Amino acid sequence: xxxxxxxxxxxxxxVADFRSYILYWKRRFAEQPVTDFCSVIRTNSKAPLEEQxxxxxxxxxxxxxxxxxxxxxxxxxxxxxxxxQQERYDTSFHSMCMFCDQEFTGNxxxxxxxxxxxxxxxxxxxxxxxxxxxxxxxxxxxxDNLQCLYCEKVFRDKNTLKDHMRKKQHRRINAKNKEYDKxxxxxxLEFGKSWEEVQSEDDRELLDNLEEDWSDWEEHPVCAVCxxxxxxxxxxxxxxxxxxxxxxxxxxxxxxxxxxNFYQQVKLVNFIRREIHHCRCYNxxxxxxxxxxxxxxxxxxxxxxxxxxxxxWDQPQYYFPTYENDILLxxxxxxxxxxAEDQSEEVPVVGEDISSLKALKQSSVLNQxxxxxxxxxxxx
Numbered sequence: 001x002x003x004x005x006x007x008x009x010x011x012x013x014x015v016a017d018f019r020s021y022i023l024y025w026k027r028r029f030a031e032q033p034v035t036d037f038c039s040v041i042r043t044n045s046k047a048p049l050e051e052q053x054x055x056x057x058x059x060x061x062x063x064x065x066x067x068x069x070x071x072x073x074x075x076x077x078x079x080x081x082x083x084x085q086q087e088r089y090d091t092s093f094h095s096m097c098m099f100c101d102q103e104f105t106g107n108x109x110x111x112x113x114x115x116x117x118x119x120x121x122x123x124x125x126x127x128x129x130x131x132x133x134x135x136x137x138x139x140x141x142x143x144d145n146l147q148c149l150y151c152e153k154v155f156r157d158k159n160t161l162k163d164h165m166r167k168k169q170h171r172r173i174n175a176k177n178k179e180y181d182k183x184x185x186x187x188x189l190e191f192g193k194s195w196e197e198v199q200s201e202d203d204r205e206l207l208d209n210l211e212e213d214w215s216d217w218e219e220h221p222v223c224a225v226c227x228x229x230x231x232x233x234x235x236x237x238x239x240x241x242x243x244x245x246x247x248x249x250x251x252x253x254x255x256x257x258x259x260x261n262f263y264q265q266v267k268l269v270n271f272i273r274r275e276i277h278h279c280r281c282y283n284x285x286x287x288x289x290x291x292x293x294x295x296x297x298x299x300x301x302x303x304x305x306x307x308x309x310x311x312x313w314d315q316p317q318y319y320f321p322t323y324e325n326d327i328l329l330x331x332x333x334x335x336x337x338x339x340a341e342d343q344s345e346e347v348p349v350v351g352e353d354i355s356s357l358k359a360l361k362q363s364s365v366l367n368q369x370x371x372x373x374x375x376x377x378x379x380x
Contacts, residue, residue: 010059016076080188084130098140108132110230117323121171128185135183149173224327227272228295236331248305265332271313273322283308
Protein backbone atom coordinates (compact mmCIF):
# COMPACT_ATOMS: atom_id res chain seq x y z
CA UNK A 1 0.00 0.00 0.00
CA UNK A 2 2.87 2.40 0.67
CA UNK A 3 4.74 1.58 -2.54
CA UNK A 4 1.81 1.10 -4.93
CA UNK A 5 -0.80 3.47 -3.49
CA UNK A 6 1.21 5.90 -1.29
CA UNK A 7 -1.10 5.03 1.65
CA UNK A 8 0.37 5.06 5.19
CA UNK A 9 -1.64 3.62 8.10
CA UNK A 10 -0.58 4.99 11.50
CA UNK A 11 -0.02 2.58 14.45
CA UNK A 12 -0.92 -0.38 12.30
CA UNK A 13 0.30 -2.87 14.93
CA UNK A 14 -2.39 -1.64 17.33
CA VAL A 15 -5.29 -2.32 14.94
CA ALA A 16 -7.15 -5.23 16.57
CA ASP A 17 -8.55 -6.81 13.38
CA PHE A 18 -6.50 -5.63 10.42
CA ARG A 19 -8.51 -7.54 7.78
CA SER A 20 -11.82 -5.99 8.88
CA TYR A 21 -10.11 -2.58 9.08
CA ILE A 22 -8.84 -2.81 5.50
CA LEU A 23 -12.18 -4.07 4.11
CA TYR A 24 -13.99 -1.16 5.79
CA TRP A 25 -11.69 1.49 4.28
CA LYS A 26 -11.67 -0.22 0.89
CA ARG A 27 -15.45 0.26 0.78
CA ARG A 28 -15.23 3.90 2.01
CA PHE A 29 -12.49 4.82 -0.52
CA ALA A 30 -14.76 3.50 -3.28
CA GLU A 31 -17.52 5.87 -2.10
CA GLN A 32 -15.46 9.07 -1.59
CA PRO A 33 -12.00 10.41 -2.54
CA VAL A 34 -9.07 9.33 -0.34
CA THR A 35 -8.33 12.98 0.45
CA ASP A 36 -11.66 13.23 2.31
CA PHE A 37 -10.24 10.90 4.98
CA CYS A 38 -6.46 11.22 4.85
CA SER A 39 -3.90 13.91 5.55
CA VAL A 40 -1.72 14.64 2.53
CA ILE A 41 2.05 14.59 3.12
CA ARG A 42 4.22 15.99 0.32
CA THR A 43 7.77 14.66 0.05
CA ASN A 44 10.68 16.40 -1.71
CA SER A 45 8.70 19.65 -1.54
CA LYS A 46 11.71 21.73 -2.61
CA ALA A 47 12.44 19.53 -5.61
CA PRO A 48 10.95 20.10 -9.08
CA LEU A 49 7.25 19.23 -9.32
CA GLU A 50 7.78 15.98 -11.25
CA GLU A 51 10.04 14.66 -8.44
CA GLN A 52 7.56 15.40 -5.67
CA UNK A 53 5.30 12.75 -4.21
CA UNK A 54 2.05 12.92 -2.23
CA UNK A 55 1.53 10.34 0.53
CA UNK A 56 -1.81 9.82 2.31
CA UNK A 57 -1.84 9.30 6.08
CA UNK A 58 -4.78 7.41 7.59
CA UNK A 59 -4.82 7.72 11.40
CA UNK A 60 -7.13 7.92 14.40
CA UNK A 61 -7.09 11.73 14.38
CA UNK A 62 -10.00 11.22 12.00
CA UNK A 63 -13.05 10.54 14.24
CA UNK A 64 -14.36 7.86 11.88
CA UNK A 65 -11.05 5.99 11.97
CA UNK A 66 -10.82 6.21 15.76
CA UNK A 67 -14.39 4.93 16.15
CA UNK A 68 -13.64 2.00 13.84
CA UNK A 69 -10.48 1.10 15.78
CA UNK A 70 -12.35 1.24 19.09
CA UNK A 71 -15.17 -0.95 17.76
CA UNK A 72 -12.70 -3.54 16.47
CA UNK A 73 -10.86 -3.43 19.80
CA UNK A 74 -14.09 -3.99 21.76
CA UNK A 75 -15.09 -6.86 19.48
CA UNK A 76 -11.67 -8.51 19.93
CA UNK A 77 -11.80 -7.98 23.70
CA UNK A 78 -15.22 -9.65 23.93
CA UNK A 79 -13.95 -12.64 21.95
CA UNK A 80 -10.80 -12.94 24.06
CA UNK A 81 -12.69 -12.70 27.37
CA UNK A 82 -15.14 -15.37 26.21
CA UNK A 83 -12.21 -17.60 25.26
CA UNK A 84 -10.50 -16.98 28.61
CA GLN A 85 -13.71 -17.70 30.52
CA GLN A 86 -14.10 -20.97 28.66
CA GLU A 87 -10.49 -21.97 29.46
CA ARG A 88 -10.86 -21.06 33.14
CA TYR A 89 -13.65 -23.58 33.66
CA ASP A 90 -12.53 -26.17 31.11
CA THR A 91 -11.99 -29.57 32.77
CA SER A 92 -10.98 -31.40 29.58
CA PHE A 93 -7.44 -29.94 29.53
CA HIS A 94 -4.74 -32.53 28.85
CA SER A 95 -1.01 -31.87 28.51
CA MET A 96 2.45 -33.05 29.54
CA CYS A 97 4.84 -30.99 31.64
CA MET A 98 7.61 -29.44 29.53
CA PHE A 99 10.28 -30.26 32.13
CA CYS A 100 9.34 -33.75 33.36
CA ASP A 101 7.28 -36.75 32.23
CA GLN A 102 4.28 -35.96 34.40
CA GLU A 103 0.93 -35.83 32.63
CA PHE A 104 -1.89 -33.49 33.65
CA THR A 105 -5.61 -33.61 33.01
CA GLY A 106 -8.44 -31.43 34.30
CA ASN A 107 -7.85 -27.69 34.45
CA UNK A 108 -4.91 -25.82 32.93
CA UNK A 109 -4.07 -24.24 36.31
CA UNK A 110 -2.93 -27.64 37.61
CA UNK A 111 -0.13 -27.82 35.03
CA UNK A 112 0.82 -24.13 35.29
CA UNK A 113 1.01 -24.34 39.10
CA UNK A 114 3.04 -27.55 38.88
CA UNK A 115 5.63 -25.92 36.59
CA UNK A 116 5.83 -22.87 38.86
CA UNK A 117 6.22 -24.90 42.06
CA UNK A 118 8.24 -27.90 40.94
CA UNK A 119 10.38 -26.35 38.20
CA UNK A 120 10.41 -22.62 39.13
CA UNK A 121 9.00 -21.83 35.67
CA UNK A 122 6.36 -19.13 36.03
CA UNK A 123 4.61 -17.66 32.99
CA UNK A 124 2.02 -15.84 35.10
CA UNK A 125 -1.23 -16.55 36.88
CA UNK A 126 -3.59 -18.84 34.94
CA UNK A 127 -6.32 -16.18 35.01
CA UNK A 128 -4.04 -13.76 33.12
CA UNK A 129 -3.42 -16.16 30.24
CA UNK A 130 -5.52 -16.89 27.15
CA UNK A 131 -5.11 -19.47 24.35
CA UNK A 132 -3.13 -21.60 26.76
CA UNK A 133 -2.82 -24.63 24.43
CA UNK A 134 -1.23 -22.51 21.71
CA UNK A 135 1.05 -20.78 24.26
CA UNK A 136 2.34 -24.10 25.60
CA UNK A 137 2.83 -25.40 22.05
CA UNK A 138 4.96 -22.35 21.16
CA UNK A 139 7.12 -22.83 24.27
CA UNK A 140 7.44 -26.59 23.71
CA UNK A 141 8.46 -25.95 20.10
CA UNK A 142 11.32 -23.70 21.25
CA UNK A 143 12.53 -26.33 23.74
CA ASP A 144 12.31 -29.04 21.04
CA ASN A 145 14.52 -26.81 18.88
CA LEU A 146 16.99 -26.61 21.81
CA GLN A 147 16.34 -22.88 22.26
CA CYS A 148 16.51 -21.13 25.65
CA LEU A 149 13.16 -19.51 26.43
CA TYR A 150 14.74 -16.40 27.98
CA CYS A 151 17.93 -15.48 26.09
CA GLU A 152 16.74 -17.46 23.00
CA LYS A 153 20.19 -18.92 22.26
CA VAL A 154 20.27 -22.34 20.58
CA PHE A 155 22.28 -25.18 22.15
CA ARG A 156 23.80 -28.37 20.77
CA ASP A 157 21.85 -30.85 22.90
CA LYS A 158 19.06 -31.11 25.46
CA ASN A 159 21.30 -31.58 28.53
CA THR A 160 23.36 -28.47 27.72
CA LEU A 161 20.15 -26.47 27.32
CA LYS A 162 18.77 -27.76 30.67
CA ASP A 163 22.02 -26.95 32.50
CA HIS A 164 22.12 -23.47 30.95
CA MET A 165 18.52 -22.62 31.91
CA ARG A 166 19.04 -23.93 35.46
CA LYS A 167 22.41 -22.25 36.14
CA LYS A 168 21.54 -18.94 34.50
CA GLN A 169 18.04 -18.94 36.04
CA HIS A 170 16.58 -18.69 32.55
CA ARG A 171 13.49 -20.74 33.35
CA ARG A 172 11.28 -17.84 32.32
CA ILE A 173 10.15 -16.26 29.10
CA ASN A 174 11.58 -13.18 27.42
CA ALA A 175 9.07 -10.38 28.15
CA LYS A 176 10.44 -8.36 25.20
CA ASN A 177 9.46 -11.05 22.72
CA LYS A 178 6.28 -9.70 21.05
CA GLU A 179 5.34 -13.25 20.02
CA TYR A 180 3.99 -13.82 23.56
CA ASP A 181 1.84 -10.67 23.73
CA LYS A 182 -1.28 -12.33 22.33
CA UNK A 183 -1.33 -14.85 25.20
CA UNK A 184 -1.84 -12.23 27.95
CA UNK A 185 -5.17 -10.54 28.64
CA UNK A 186 -3.51 -7.20 29.49
CA UNK A 187 -2.62 -6.69 25.82
CA UNK A 188 -6.31 -6.53 24.87
CA LEU A 189 -7.60 -4.29 27.65
CA GLU A 190 -6.82 -0.71 26.67
CA PHE A 191 -7.32 0.74 23.21
CA GLY A 192 -4.19 1.95 21.45
CA LYS A 193 -1.71 0.77 24.11
CA SER A 194 0.63 -2.18 24.49
CA TRP A 195 1.10 -3.86 27.86
CA GLU A 196 4.43 -2.04 28.37
CA GLU A 197 2.76 1.34 27.91
CA VAL A 198 -0.05 0.40 30.29
CA GLN A 199 2.41 -0.65 32.99
CA SER A 200 4.75 2.32 32.56
CA GLU A 201 2.10 5.03 32.80
CA ASP A 202 3.08 7.82 35.17
CA ASP A 203 1.61 7.29 38.63
CA ARG A 204 1.41 11.05 39.04
CA GLU A 205 -1.87 10.95 37.12
CA LEU A 206 -3.32 9.02 40.05
CA LEU A 207 -2.27 11.70 42.52
CA ASP A 208 -4.48 14.24 40.74
CA ASN A 209 -7.54 12.16 41.64
CA LEU A 210 -6.89 11.49 45.33
CA GLU A 211 -10.31 12.87 46.28
CA GLU A 212 -12.10 10.54 43.91
CA ASP A 213 -14.55 8.06 45.42
CA TRP A 214 -13.01 4.57 45.45
CA SER A 215 -15.84 2.91 47.40
CA ASP A 216 -16.80 0.73 44.42
CA TRP A 217 -13.23 -0.50 43.85
CA GLU A 218 -12.97 -4.26 43.58
CA GLU A 219 -9.62 -6.01 43.63
CA HIS A 220 -9.01 -9.14 41.63
CA PRO A 221 -8.40 -11.98 44.10
CA VAL A 222 -4.89 -13.44 44.28
CA CYS A 223 -4.93 -17.15 45.01
CA ALA A 224 -2.72 -18.97 47.51
CA VAL A 225 -1.89 -22.65 47.06
CA CYS A 226 -2.40 -25.45 49.62
CA UNK A 227 0.70 -26.80 51.39
CA UNK A 228 -0.16 -30.38 50.43
CA UNK A 229 -1.94 -30.31 47.05
CA UNK A 230 -2.68 -28.05 44.07
CA UNK A 231 -5.89 -26.59 45.56
CA UNK A 232 -6.08 -22.77 45.42
CA UNK A 233 -8.18 -20.29 47.36
CA UNK A 234 -8.61 -16.52 47.13
CA UNK A 235 -8.72 -16.05 50.93
CA UNK A 236 -6.64 -17.56 53.72
CA UNK A 237 -9.81 -18.58 55.57
CA UNK A 238 -10.92 -20.75 52.65
CA UNK A 239 -7.43 -22.21 52.26
CA UNK A 240 -7.12 -23.01 56.00
CA UNK A 241 -10.56 -24.63 55.94
CA UNK A 242 -9.56 -26.76 52.94
CA UNK A 243 -6.31 -27.90 54.64
CA UNK A 244 -8.23 -28.77 57.81
CA UNK A 245 -11.06 -30.68 56.10
CA UNK A 246 -9.08 -32.35 53.31
CA UNK A 247 -5.77 -33.06 55.05
CA UNK A 248 -6.36 -32.71 58.80
CA UNK A 249 -3.87 -29.83 59.08
CA UNK A 250 -5.28 -27.03 61.28
CA UNK A 251 -2.91 -24.12 60.65
CA UNK A 252 -4.61 -21.49 62.91
CA UNK A 253 -4.71 -24.00 65.80
CA UNK A 254 -1.04 -24.90 65.34
CA UNK A 255 -0.14 -21.21 65.17
CA UNK A 256 -2.02 -20.51 68.39
CA UNK A 257 -0.80 -23.57 70.35
CA UNK A 258 2.85 -22.95 69.49
CA UNK A 259 2.58 -19.15 69.78
CA UNK A 260 4.15 -18.64 66.37
CA ASN A 261 5.07 -15.11 65.41
CA PHE A 262 5.17 -13.93 61.79
CA TYR A 263 8.76 -15.04 61.10
CA GLN A 264 8.25 -18.46 62.65
CA GLN A 265 5.18 -18.95 60.45
CA VAL A 266 7.26 -18.04 57.38
CA LYS A 267 9.90 -20.60 58.35
CA LEU A 268 7.27 -23.26 59.04
CA VAL A 269 5.55 -22.77 55.67
CA ASN A 270 8.87 -22.87 53.79
CA PHE A 271 9.96 -25.95 55.77
CA ILE A 272 6.73 -27.85 54.98
CA ARG A 273 6.87 -26.87 51.31
CA ARG A 274 10.50 -28.05 51.12
CA GLU A 275 9.70 -31.44 52.70
CA ILE A 276 6.62 -31.99 50.52
CA HIS A 277 8.66 -31.02 47.45
CA HIS A 278 11.20 -33.74 48.34
CA CYS A 279 8.34 -36.24 48.99
CA ARG A 280 9.53 -36.67 52.59
CA CYS A 281 7.34 -36.93 55.69
CA TYR A 282 8.33 -34.09 58.01
CA ASN A 283 7.63 -36.20 61.10
CA UNK A 284 9.15 -39.64 60.46
CA UNK A 285 11.44 -38.59 57.57
CA UNK A 286 10.27 -41.50 55.39
CA UNK A 287 10.72 -40.81 51.65
CA UNK A 288 8.16 -41.70 48.98
CA UNK A 289 8.17 -42.12 45.21
CA UNK A 290 5.33 -39.66 44.66
CA UNK A 291 3.64 -36.76 46.41
CA UNK A 292 0.36 -38.70 46.40
CA UNK A 293 1.94 -41.58 48.32
CA UNK A 294 3.47 -39.17 50.83
CA UNK A 295 0.18 -37.34 51.53
CA UNK A 296 -1.71 -40.66 51.94
CA UNK A 297 0.90 -41.81 54.47
CA UNK A 298 0.83 -38.54 56.42
CA UNK A 299 -2.98 -38.48 56.57
CA UNK A 300 -3.29 -42.13 57.59
CA UNK A 301 -0.62 -41.89 60.32
CA UNK A 302 -1.80 -38.40 61.42
CA UNK A 303 1.77 -37.22 60.90
CA UNK A 304 0.37 -34.29 58.94
CA UNK A 305 -1.32 -32.80 62.02
CA UNK A 306 1.75 -32.59 64.28
CA UNK A 307 4.91 -30.59 63.94
CA UNK A 308 8.38 -32.02 64.50
CA UNK A 309 10.66 -30.50 67.15
CA UNK A 310 10.94 -26.73 66.80
CA UNK A 311 14.70 -27.00 66.27
CA UNK A 312 14.03 -28.93 63.06
CA TRP A 313 12.17 -26.15 61.24
CA ASP A 314 12.91 -22.95 63.21
CA GLN A 315 16.15 -22.41 61.30
CA PRO A 316 17.45 -19.35 59.36
CA GLN A 317 17.61 -21.35 56.12
CA TYR A 318 13.80 -21.43 56.03
CA TYR A 319 13.53 -17.65 55.80
CA PHE A 320 13.94 -18.19 52.05
CA PRO A 321 10.86 -19.28 50.07
CA THR A 322 10.81 -22.74 48.58
CA TYR A 323 8.71 -21.47 45.65
CA GLU A 324 8.95 -18.10 43.94
CA ASN A 325 5.94 -15.80 44.50
CA ASP A 326 4.40 -17.96 47.25
CA ILE A 327 1.20 -15.98 47.93
CA LEU A 328 0.56 -17.82 51.20
CA LEU A 329 3.61 -16.10 52.72
CA UNK A 330 2.09 -12.69 51.95
CA UNK A 331 -1.08 -13.52 53.88
CA UNK A 332 0.56 -14.56 57.17
CA UNK A 333 0.13 -12.40 60.27
CA UNK A 334 1.05 -12.46 63.95
CA UNK A 335 -1.40 -14.29 66.19
CA UNK A 336 -3.52 -12.18 68.55
CA UNK A 337 -1.87 -13.85 71.56
CA UNK A 338 1.57 -12.89 70.34
CA UNK A 339 0.44 -9.31 69.70
CA ALA A 340 -1.09 -9.02 73.17
CA GLU A 341 2.04 -10.46 74.74
CA ASP A 342 4.25 -8.02 72.84
CA GLN A 343 2.08 -5.09 73.89
CA SER A 344 2.03 -6.15 77.57
CA GLU A 345 5.80 -6.50 77.77
CA GLU A 346 7.49 -3.63 79.55
CA VAL A 347 10.55 -2.26 77.82
CA PRO A 348 13.29 -1.56 80.39
CA VAL A 349 14.72 1.95 80.21
CA VAL A 350 18.13 2.69 81.64
CA GLY A 351 18.46 6.30 82.83
CA GLU A 352 21.65 8.34 82.59
CA ASP A 353 23.40 9.05 85.88
CA ILE A 354 24.82 12.55 85.32
CA SER A 355 26.36 12.66 88.80
CA SER A 356 28.94 10.01 87.89
CA LEU A 357 29.70 11.49 84.47
CA LYS A 358 33.15 12.76 85.53
CA ALA A 359 34.12 9.37 86.93
CA LEU A 360 32.87 7.71 83.77
CA LYS A 361 35.07 9.92 81.62
CA GLN A 362 38.14 9.17 83.75
CA SER A 363 37.59 5.40 83.69
CA SER A 364 36.64 5.23 80.00
CA VAL A 365 38.59 2.77 77.85
CA LEU A 366 39.00 5.58 75.28
CA ASN A 367 41.26 7.42 77.73
CA GLN A 368 43.48 4.36 78.00
CA UNK A 369 43.70 4.03 74.21
CA UNK A 370 44.52 7.74 73.81
CA UNK A 371 47.20 7.48 76.52
CA UNK A 372 48.86 4.54 74.73
CA UNK A 373 48.67 6.39 71.39
CA UNK A 374 50.32 9.49 72.86
CA UNK A 375 53.10 7.38 74.44
CA UNK A 376 53.88 5.67 71.15
CA UNK A 377 54.09 9.04 69.35
CA UNK A 378 56.48 10.41 72.01
CA UNK A 379 58.96 7.62 71.18
CA UNK A 380 59.22 8.86 67.62
